Amino acid sequence: MSQNPDTWLTRFHRLGSPPSFYRLAGILMPFIGIICIALFASGLFGGLVLAPADYQQGESYRIIYIHVPSAWMSMFVYALLATASAISLIWRMKLAEAVARASAPVGAAYTFLALVTGSLWGKPMWGTWWVWDARLTSELILLFLYLGYMALVAAIDDRRSASRAGAVLAIVGVVNLPIIHFSVEWWNTLHQGPTVTKFDQPSIAISMLIPLLLMAGAFKFHYLYTMLARVRVEILDSERRTAWVNTLVTSKAS
Amino acid sequence: MKPRRKQRLVLVSLLIAGVAVAAGLALLALQENINLFFSPSQVAAGDAPSNTPFRLGGMVVDGSVRRSDGSLEIQFDLTDTANSVTVAYTGILPDLFREGQGIVAQGSLGTDGTFSATQVLAKHDETYMPPEVTEALEKAKAMGVQ
Secondary structure (H helix, E strand, O other): OOOOOOOHHHHHHHHOOHHHHHHHHHHHHHHHHHHHHHHHHHHHHHHHHHOOOEOOOEHHHHHHHHHHHHHHHHHHHHHHHHHHHHHHHHHOOHHHHHHHHHHHHHHHHHHHHHHHHHHHHHHHHOOOOOOOOHHHHHHHHHHHHHHHHHHHHHHOOOHHHHHHHHHHHHHHHOOHHHHHHHHHHHOOOOOOOOOOOOOOOOOEOHHHHHHHHHHHHHHHHHHHHHHHHHHHHHHHHHOOOOHHHHHHHHHHHO | OOHHHHHHHHHHHHHHHHHHHHHHHHHHHHHHHHOOOEOHHHHHOOOOOOOOOEEEEEEEOOOOOEEOOOOOEEEEEEEOOOOEEEEEEEOOOOOOOOOOOEEEEEEEEOOOOOEEEEEEEEEOOOOEOOHHHHHHHHHHHHHHHO
């Protein structure tokens, strides 16, 4: 039994080692990229051309095809950041640290995009760019959590203690996620309630829902692609003194 | 699981639980302040501030919108189905303003019970559908009534 190194468990464990993950990510990325482009193309075409106009908002509702997926992703990426942080704190796993660091700027970008597109839509529809209601404020706090995480990790020179400090901040911030999601139900807000993510039937016509879900998938794959690319860079940087990175660089250079 | 890791797992869980309880208590204490607007019933019960501006939210009562000729003055009633408050406003209304629509108005309550608004915001609902569907729904509703 001890002479059998290639069980599925050891294979899985090896995946967590930086060199194997670096290689696997390199193989997967082109496929993820192609799926992402296909989803973006079909989602945008469906959302901007095929989907009908809304009965109240006319054409301006189409911003949901960017706004809603990026708002979902802002929360999804934070949940992932916090999970990776917890894993890195408990198991001291280097790969989890790399995933957390690589995810933060991407999540911050989605949050920023959600806030900006919401603001652009809010001016003509609500009559204001910004209002301090619970949903908008908690989403803004999410942006600050991301920025705080990035600043904290960047401020500490030692890579591993930087990740550990950032991980604690990321875990503390996770309490904001249910607040964002339920803010529109717990308090009265200007922002409307959930359309798709509720236990009832979605209150959106199916012809409008399908492009929205395609766009949500496109954003997921976009995140996956960007995150993997950033993790590879993180791995190369943190392992730059190891033999395998040396051979990799010299073999590429020759 | 190794004892060290188990210890860290417990610590992380305690951290999350502690922060959640603290945030929950803080939000519970701030409940009133986080709500964006007062409802007409709260105004009728005297819960709304009398001398500072506040936000009032409700549905525009069907047929209550009165515009004056030659100016941007407008009056309408806001209701939460139990009580209603008359709102006076001068200015440009958002695209989604219409009868039956949810509205949030910022302003203050006058002595005569009229709410003079400085800003009117439209609250959008979470329903998205093509116009043909609405027409069909309305037709079906009209047939059901007859």
